[in-house]
Amino acid sequence: MISIDVQHKFPNSNTSINFKIEGELQRFYGVYGHSGAGKSTLLNIICGFITPQKGKIIINDEIWFDATKNINLPPQKRSIGMVFQDYALFPNMSVKENLEYALPKKKDKAVLQDLVELMELKSILNQFPLTLSGGQKQRVALARSVVQQPKLLLLDEPLAALDQEMRLRLQDYLQQLHQQYRLTTFLISHDIAEMYKLCQQIIAIDSGKVTAIKSPSEFFQGQKLHGKFQFTAKVLDVIHQDIMHVVSLLIGEEIVRVVVDPELGHTLKSHDTVVVTTKAFQPIIHKIG
Numbered sequence: 001m002i003s004i005d006v007q008h009k010f011p012n013s014n015t016s017i018n019f020k021i022e023g024e025l026q027r028f029y030g031v032y033g034h035s036g037a038g039k040s041t042l043l044n045i046i047c048g049f050i051t052p053q054k055g056k057i058i059i060n061d062e063i064w065f066d067a068t069k070n071i072n073l074p075p076q077k078r079s080i081g082m083v084f085q086d087y088a089l090f091p092n093m094s095v096k097e098n099l100e101y102a103l104p105k106k107k108d109k110a111v112l113q114d115l116v117e118l119m120e121l122k123s124i125l126n127q128f129p130l131t132l133s134g135g136q137k138q139r140v141a142l143a144r145s146v147v148q149q150p151k152l153l154l155l156d157e158p159l160a161a162l163d164q165e166m167r168l169r170l171q172d173y174l175q176q177l178h179q180q181y182r183l184t185t186f187l188i189s190h191d192i193a194e195m196y197k198l199c200q201q202i203i204a205i206d207s208g209k210v211t212a213i214k215s216p217s218e219f220f221q222g223q224k225l226h227g228k229f230q231f232t233a234k235v236l237d238v239i240h241q242d243i244m245h246v247v248s249l250l251i252g253e254e255i256v257r258v259v260v261d262p263e264l265g266h267t268l269k270s271h272d273t274v275v276v277t278t279k280a281f282q283p284i285i286h287k288i289g
């Protein structure tokens with residue numbers, strides 16, 4: 001059982017933090033909200049980097065924080081694995097040494113071997129972080145955070161710096177990790193598809209408060225899906241040909257050319273951000289993967 005009920009106010013900030021979460025162990029939670037909503041603050045409070053002014057954090061009957069009883073376990077006493085966007089590996093240690101360093105002294109080394117296999121790290125065990133790609137580093141960082149089999153795994157946008165292909169592969173690894181070890185996981189992500197794929201519950205945060213805890217389909221379909229296509233795109237260039245105005249748009253990693261009204265065409269320039277919507281909803285869908 002997870003029971004979080006904390007209040008906090010940062011000096012010089014208008015945001016009052018008030019997080020209330022009742023949840024179950026072994027679940028994969030997505031933490032979702034606008035920039036500045038308080039997602040990282042939630043993870044920092046759970047791991048003990050920020051001490052809230054009031055409230056309690058109880059994880060599986062263990063009190064990690066209780067302001068009235070003056071209990072505040074330091075981060076190293078809270079059983080937590082963490083991975084952030086920047087790959088915090090020890091640069092002077094090989095992959096193998098990075099993993100071994102994380103293994104608690106009395107723990108069986110078998111878990112290391114399992115993780116090396118699951119995360120396909122065998123071929124890079126003797127390499128140093130500097131020689132690894134972003135995706136490889138994050139695979140090692142994920143494996144390292146799981147070596148000690150923590151009670152909570154806290155992931156703050158761990159895949160945000162990776163390209164789309166690598167991101168999808170790492171999502172598969174994350175999924176396998178969760179299936180294998182069933183660690184209670186909190187993942188911050190802005191990627192709705194990622195949340196759908198990985199998370200059982202979405203913890204929605206807005207202005208320092210938890211506003212909903214729902215399944216991805218309940219949450220996102222209520223919030224986002226309006227039965228029409230809507231994309232955010234970057235304008236790459238606008239070509240004026242006679243009375244035609246052709247705009248090249250970058251949508252995700254795809255470039256799409258569209259003809260627009262001259263009135264609109266004259267107002268657009270490269271680097272503008274636009275929203276593209278279509279009224280008719282008759283998409284042609286081809287399975288590609």
Ligand SMILES: Nc1ncnc2c1ncn2[C@@H]1O[C@H](COP(=O)(O)OP(=O)(O)OP(=O)(O)O)[C@@H](O)[C@H]1O
Nearest residue numbers: 010011013015033034035036037038039040041042
């Ligand atoms: N140490 C701090 N001191 C003062 N204010 C802070 C501190 N940490 C966070 N805040 C404020 O709390 C609010 C929430 O910040 P937080 O980083 O948790 O947002 P976030 O949802 O993770 O945003 P992003 O998606 O951009 O990373 C912001 O208004 C931020 O300025």
